[in-house]
Amino acid sequence: MGQVAIRRRGTSHAFARFIARRAILSVFVVFGVVVVTFFLSNVIPADPAALWAGPQARPEEVARIREKFHLNDPLPIRFYYYVAALVTGDLGTSIATHRPVVADLLDFLPATLELILAAMVIAIVVGIPLGVISGIRERSWVDHLVRFLAIGGVSLPAFWLAVLLELVFVNKLGWLPVEGRYTDSLAIATSFREVTGFVVLDALLQGNPSVFFDGLIHLILPAVTLAAYPVGLVARMVRAMMIEVLGENYIRTAKAYGLPARLIHYRYALKNAIGPAIVALGLSFAFSLTGAFLIENIFSWNGLGQYAWDSSLASDYPAILGVALVVAIVYVVVNLIVDIVQSVLDPRVVLAREAS
Amino acid sequence: MTHLLEMRDLTLDFETEDGVAKVLDRVSFDIAEGEVFGLVGETGCGKTVTALAILRLLPRTALIRGGAIRFAGENLLAKSDGEMARLRGSRMTMVFQDPATSLNPTFPIGDQVARVLTVHEGLDRDEALARAAELFGRVGLPDAGGLLRRYPHELSGGMQQRVMIAMALACRPKLLIADEPTTAVDVTLQAQILDLLLTLKAEFGLSVLLITHNFGIVAETCDRVGVMYAGTMAEVGRTSDVFREPLHPYTQSLMRALPRTGARGRPLQSIPGMVPSLLVPPTGCRFHPRCEFAMKTCAARRPELLEHRPGHRAACLLYEGVRE
Amino acid sequence: MFGTRFAAFYRRHEGSLREFRSVARLIRRDPLALAGAGIIIAFVFVALTASLLAPYPNQGRGNSNLTEQLEPPSWEHPFGTDEFGRDLLSRIMFGAGLALQVGVLSVVLAFPFGVLLGVTAGYFRGQVGEAIMRVTDMFLAFPPILLAFVIAAALGRGTGAIIVAIAVSFWPWYTRLVHAQVLQVRSQPFVEAAVALALPHRRILRHHILPNSITAASIQASMDVGSAILIGAALSWLGLGPEPPTPDWGVMFNAAYRSASLVTYWWYGVFLGIALFLVVLGFNLVGDAMREVLDPKVRRRRIW
Numbered sequence: 001m002g003q004v005a006i007r008r009r010g011t012s013h014a015f016a017r018f019i020a021r022r023a024i025l026s027v028f029v030v031f032g033v034v035v036v037t038f039f040l041s042n043v044i045p046a047d048p049a050a051l052w053a054g055p056q057a058r059p060e061e062v063a064r065i066r067e068k069f070h071l072n073d074p075l076p077i078r079f080y081y082y083v084a085a086l087v088t089g090d091l092g093t094s095i096a097t098h099r100p101v102v103a104d105l106l107d108f109l110p111a112t113l114e115l116i117l118a119a120m121v122i123a124i125v126v127g128i129p130l131g132v133i134s135g136i137r138e139r140s141w142v143d144h145l146v147r148f149l150a151i152g153g154v155s156l157p158a159f160w161l162a163v164l165l166e167l168v169f170v171n172k173l174g175w176l177p178v179e180g181r182y183t184d185s186l187a188i189a190t191s192f193r194e195v196t197g198f199v200v201l202d203a204l205l206q207g208n209p210s211v212f213f214d215g216l217i218h219l220i221l222p223a224v225t226l227a228a229y230p231v232g233l234v235a236r237m238v239r240a241m242m243i244e245v246l247g248e249n250y251i252r253t254a255k256a257y258g259l260p261a262r263l264i265h266y267r268y269a270l271k272n273a274i275g276p277a278i279v280a281l282g283l284s285f286a287f288s289l290t291g292a293f294l295i296e297n298i299f300s301w302n303g304l305g306q307y308a309w310d311s312s313l314a315s316d317y318p319a320i321l322g323v324a325l326v327v328a329i330v331y332v333v334v335n336l337i338v339d340i341v342q343s344v345l346d347p348r349v350v351l352a353r354e355a356s
Numbered sequence: 357m358t359h360l361l362e363m364r365d366l367t368l369d370f371e372t373e374d375g376v377a378k379v380l381d382r383v384s385f386d387i388a389e390g391e392v393f394g395l396v397g398e399t400g401c402g403k404t405v406t407a408l409a410i411l412r413l414l415p416r417t418a419l420i421r422g423g424a425i426r427f428a429g430e431n432l433l434a435k436s437d438g439e440m441a442r443l444r445g446s447r448m449t450m451v452f453q454d455p456a457t458s459l460n461p462t463f464p465i466g467d468q469v470a471r472v473l474t475v476h477e478g479l480d481r482d483e484a485l486a487r488a489a490e491l492f493g494r495v496g497l498p499d500a501g502g503l504l505r506r507y508p509h510e511l512s513g514g515m516q517q518r519v520m521i522a523m524a525l526a527c528r529p530k531l532l533i534a535d536e537p538t539t540a541v542d543v544t545l546q547a548q549i550l551d552l553l554l555t556l557k558a559e560f561g562l563s564v565l566l567i568t569h570n571f572g573i574v575a576e577t578c579d580r581v582g583v584m585y586a587g588t589m590a591e592v593g594r595t596s597d598v599f600r601e602p603l604h605p606y607t608q609s610l611m612r613a614l615p616r617t618g619a620r621g622r623p624l625q626s627i628p629g630m631v632p633s634l635l636v637p638p639t640g641c642r643f644h645p646r647c648e649f650a651m652k653t654c655a656a657r658r659p660e661l662l663e664h665r666p667g668h669r670a671a672c673l674l675y676e677g678v679r680e
Numbered sequence: 681m682f683g684t685r686f687a688a689f690y691r692r693h694e695g696s697l698r699e700f701r702s703v704a705r706l707i708r709r710d711p712l713a714l715a716g717a718g719i720i721i722a723f724v725f726v727a728l729t730a731s732l733l734a735p736y737p738n739q740g741r742g743n744s745n746l747t748e749q750l751e752p753p754s755w756e757h758p759f760g761t762d763e764f765g766r767d768l769l770s771r772i773m774f775g776a777g778l779a780l781q782v783g784v785l786s787v788v789l790a791f792p793f794g795v796l797l798g799v800t801a802g803y804f805r806g807q808v809g810e811a812i813m814r815v816t817d818m819f820l821a822f823p824p825i826l827l828a829f830v831i832a833a834a835l836g837r838g839t840g841a842i843i844v845a846i847a848v849s850f851w852p853w854y855t856r857l858v859h860a861q862v863l864q865v866r867s868q869p870f871v872e873a874a875v876a877l878a879l880p881h882r883r884i885l886r887h888h889i890l891p892n893s894i895t896a897a898s899i900q901a902s903m904d905v906g907s908a909i910l911i912g913a914a915l916s917w918l919g920l921g922p923e924p925p926t927p928d929w930g931v932m933f934n935a936a937y938r939s940a941s942l943v944t945y946w947w948y949g950v951f952l953g954i955a956l957f958l959v960v961l962g963f964n965l966v967g968d969a970m971r972e973v974l975d976p977k978v979r980r981r982r983i984w
Contacts, residue, residue, distance in 0.1 A: 025817065028818070029817070147968065148712060151964045151965055152957075152961060154906075154964055155910070155961040155964050156957055156960075157914070157956050160950075161953075163949050163953070167950075240971075248457065249457040250459055252413070252452070253458045253460075254460070256445065256449070258446065258476065259441075259471065259472075260475065263475075271463070272462050
């Protein structure tokens, strides 16, 4: 027997190093976002102190508030105060609501997250099977239909779809509600309390089936609207990857060994095909964030989008910064998760990245 | 006497963007039980396609125009997909040219080999993995148990090829098709892999269809050999016969083209002309444009593969008594 | 004389010209691609001839018609009228050109920039390459809408601002795709040969590296035009686009949303949305078909 070498395998060391590097990079990115948004949000022409004090305030009052918020100091100093506060978890105080921005954010964030998560779930559950079937039956009518639907989904303007769905399902058919996350009267009647901010989760935890279903029903329309783009994206990605993977040598080997078609398609091929689809899903998150803001507006969904909208109207710059920061962090975390999932699915990714 | 594998007049076309390619034209040969049969020829002559045809693994663009393939007496061309799937990987298996891309990169190699056993022999996962480890040992892989969890990219080329061989032997097939098993591997490993194949052939009592373009390998390992040219079978016979007395002009040119140590300093002999396009192949005998003995009839009549010496067939009009 | 120049040009670029011919051939065979191409051609035609074809060109450009405010679709106004009484069909036709401009120009702006950076980073590598890629990563990780918002806010509103904002969001994608391909191409023997022959960098880049590294980015770009139009409309909707009464679709949508109930006056939003959807759909269909054709991985025909 000859000497044959075993190449360095993808040990947990390499994996941990990989994740660590990505995490550090993410921190830098978040910091970059903070810097950019801070300096640019100071281009706002309105006077924050005056806004804070309100239209009735006397000049001394406004001057005092200026002092209090360091508004007279030069920009770099203000940035220092901001970062110092940031490190202790203080995102400043909202000019409009006079509450800590962190508190405001915690109030509004779960709603948006719930919406986006629901959309992602729909994207996975609908998009992946469509993509697989389409990829297996390339060039058939099924394939053309799925391609058309997928491209259609990606082309739809979110706000337009929202309006359209509202017209059909709320006005014409009256099947679904249009406003808010749940019916207040129902919540009061069944003594429902928001704990985590995720209505569906809370209802589940409190054993409250009526609000649970009510919450789901309210969730359907906005989630489906938001899901149109990711579904299209995922289906297209999975289809393209399936076609590529099905042409690979190892699939030929699997066929040469008489493995059943379902096994080849849904295990052997799909596991290789799905990586880029997950990446695409993660990246569509960014698009979903945008879409979520618009959709929240239309469906009166009290999430970050509403908060950002109101804050920008009021030139409430701590709030705006807070939102930008949260959005960036969520974005970065999602990308990190996508990286982790990808390297779990395909062990070669870790080695490839290490080498580059 | 019935052979393990009998191919008779297999004719096959491929539909391409530029037209219909006549890829195989009346290819015939037999493989007996326990023998190593070499299928030799230049790149593109149809060796791999022939192998894939046996396994019925051809793409949808391939159209079988005629002929029969009999395996253990049964006509493979008449079998359904399901029946073929049961045969593939169990009674007949294939080892591919490029082991690196022929193994699934996202599954451990133990799983991949075990899967063949669970599908074809109904073993449960643990039994199958144990058998896989045993097979790894048989093909000369060290630390068989530990290897089960490794991924293909963690192994060297030689090890990957051994894994493929292990997979091919898992269900004790009667026929193992090896498509250029040593091309992707360096020379020192080549010898080991060939030795391995021969040892295992004796141990398992199987037949091997060895596809290669390397005559040296043929000389060392094959009992019988078939020489293919441009989709046709030019000559078939025992290795010693074909090497000692090549009948077909093509085989003769190939033998002449082989570099020999004694001929050092003299120019290498090559065959004039180029391999023909399969879209518009030459009429009659496909070799006639490049053949030094070509006669007028060679362009008109296609020679049959006839037994002009005992146990030694060739397709050439020269031996059919044609004079012009 | 001219003929020989042309012949030389043809000979040098015969390879890529043949690629284009096969692209055209395959697009003709794919029903979806055909539909997409048809839609694009139709919209370009409408955009170019809006002044001639629109039934009420002046209203299209912005003149009010206060006697017929918010009228439902009719023979005189097939798409109805807006809150200023302007014919929506004309407005939409005039807006088509703006939408197309945003989509095409932003990609045309971002692509060369991104490709240049990607080639530089991939070819010269070292610290320069690393630095470029870190910056690219940062831009990539920045939420695009935020980026676009910030830029548009800094530049003031208008179509130009939107185009720049979208371009700035898109270029990192091309850089990353090109960079990955350049790394691959660079390691190939024919490039090593060129380097060994001490050919000037510019020549190597132009003849060897560049043509072989832009496929992925080109495919992405062809699909990005549709997205650019969508994002442009969204940014206009948010108020970063041109001022009313410019018939920019996003601006119109915003006006529709704010001044009229989109449910009662359904024609206001619905036709706008259909127009936007169709344009984006057209570009995406063609982009997808181009990907089917150009992507070497998808195109591979395996003989096995």
